[in-house]
Amino acid sequence: MHPKTVGSKENRISVVIIAQNDEQRIPDAVASCRSFADEIVVVDGGSEDGTVATAEALGCRVYENAWPGYAKQRQFGENQASYDWIFVIDTDEVVDTKLAAALIKLKPELTDPTAAYSVYRIGDFLGRWLDKGEYLVRLYNRRAYKISDSLVHEMPDVETSKIIKLNGVLWHYGFRSINDHVNRFNKYTDLEAQTALRVRKPFRIVNLLFRPPARFVQKYFLHGLYRKGVAGFAVAIFWMMYEFLACFKHYELTSARKRLDQHQPSSARKAADPEKKGETSYAVQ
Structure with missing residues (x-):
């Protein structure tokens, strides 16, 4: 066309x-x-x-x-x-x-x-x-x-x-329903956590403790969502949930990988090491 x-x-x-x-x-x-x-x-x-x-x-x-x-x-x-x-x-x-x-x-x-x-x-x-x-x-x-x-x-x-x-x-026009919003946030935070794991970003407890409330303050007060009534409050809460889920899922995947590594023979860990082979492969249960 x-x-x-x-x-x-x-x-x-x-x-x-x-x-x-x-x-x-x-x-x-x-x-x-x-x-x-x-x-x-x-x-x-x-x-x-x-x-x-x-x-x-x-x-x-x-x-x-x-x-x-x-x-x-x-x-x-x-x-x-x-x-x-x-x-x-x-x-x-x-x-x-x-x-x-x-x-x-x-x-x-x-x-x-x-x-x-x-x-x-x-x-x-x-x-x-x-x-x-x-x-x-x-x-x-x-x-x-x-x-x-x-x-x-x-x-x-x-x-x-x-x-x-x-x-x-x-x-x-991204809003369809609360249910759709929750489902998409769940999917995106899965991908966020998987990305963090893939690039070997370390999990830090301070991120889990402080990023969610900091995101709420940013969205609700600094970005002015308090002017949007219930809708604005809900958006700020959703963003706080997003940060919490992304951080906590990262913790879950990181913990699972550590447990897996501990049970692998040293030869298998070396074979799976992306720095040795030039590619990344994770098997997280």
């Missing part, structure tokens, strides 16, 4: 979306990108609803790829794109008109592949938009940067000095 091409192939933009069971939300995400996208690539991880058919009907280039994890799925989508400039958006996100205009204006100036562009994302909760958002790199050149191979919070690996902020907002 090439709604509007600007200049040469070098400054055209491929929008890449990873999707799964989101036929209701993906039309808004796709529509919000039409004005600046030269193509829209959708990678479906095995939807059981009409996500694939909906994306195809919207004119997207659709690929089906069994879910390999967040980073690898984004990397797969990046590799299917026709153009080097990649704009990443999720099915539950919408580009506002100001951000779309900024991207349209930017396209003829996309001459430096080492530059990367961040957008300001604001999320919702219980029907209320949260005032405090975050800047995330969403436009980058795949010749210069790749999605980091992390289990969670996968982002292009870009130096801060190379990031340019764009005007406008990326609206994140």
Whole structure:
């Protein structure tokens, strides 16, 4: 799909979306990108609803790829794109008109592949938009940067000095229900703990004791969630829970690995040592 091409192939933009069971939300995400996208690539991880058919009907280039994890799925989508400039958006996100205009204006100036562009994302909760958002790199050149191979919070690996902020907002319609929120936090904290284990980050009791309340203070007071009533209080509590679960799950995995190491023969420990073999392999019960 090439709604509007600007200049040469070098400054055209491929929008890449990873999707799964989101036929209701993906039309808004796709529509919000039409004005600046030269193509829209959708990678479906095995939807059981009409996500694939909906994306195809919207004119997207659709690929089906069994879910390999967040980073690898984004990397797969990046590799299917026709153009080097990649704009990443999720099915539950919408580009506002100001951000779309900024991207349209930017396209003829996309001459430096080492530059990367961040957008300001604001999320919702219980029907209320949260005032405090975050800047995330969403436009980058795949010749210069790749999605980091992390289990969670996968982002292009870009130096801060190379990031340019764009005007406008990326609206994140991330809230579906309390139950969904809890399930996603549980899944993400699993991945956080597994990542910490994989990079051999040591567990520290001070993190378990102080990070959860510190996160609550940050979100509720410093970020002004106290102004959002019950919704704001709930978000701050959820973030405190997130920190506690991520830290405690890290403790659980670290303890299990220590027990496993203690029961392994020394020869087996040496064979499993990633520093000796150049790769990491953990068997945690």
